[in-house]
Amino acid sequence: MTNKNHRVLYTGVTSDLKKRVYEHKNKIYKDSFTAKYQLTKLVYYEGFHRIEEAIGREKQLKGGSREQKNDIITSFNPEWRDLYEDVARW
Numbered sequence: 001m002t003n004k005n006h007r008v009l010y011t012g013v014t015s016d017l018k019k020r021v022y023e024h025k026n027k028i029y030k031d032s033f034t035a036k037y038q039l040t041k042l043v044y045y046e047g048f049h050r051i052e053e054a055i056g057r058e059k060q061l062k063g064g065s066r067e068q069k070n071d072i073i074t075s076f077n078p079e080w081r082d083l084y085e086d087v088a089r090w
Contacts, residue, residue: 001021001024001042002041004038004040004041011061013051017090041082042083043077043080043081045083
């Protein structure tokens with residue numbers, strides 16, 4: 001997730017991406033990191049069969065540089081468009 005200016009990035013793990021992004025977009029958890037920094041734009045996601053794999057990847061991404069994160073997002077989503085509309089159709 002990112003904000004409209006792409007200045008802040010958030011990485012997380014969920015078993016229900018559509019629901020979780022909806023919660024971020026609608027600031028369901030008012031004191032959350034995503035609400036505080038107005039992160040309402042889904043620009044990247046990955047799918048895994050096992051939660052352990054997802055958590056491992058989350059740690060890997062969080063440990064990477066901002067440049068690495070930008071490169072990963074750009075290779076997946078060159079325009080950094082909000083992917084929520086795609087996810088909402090699942």
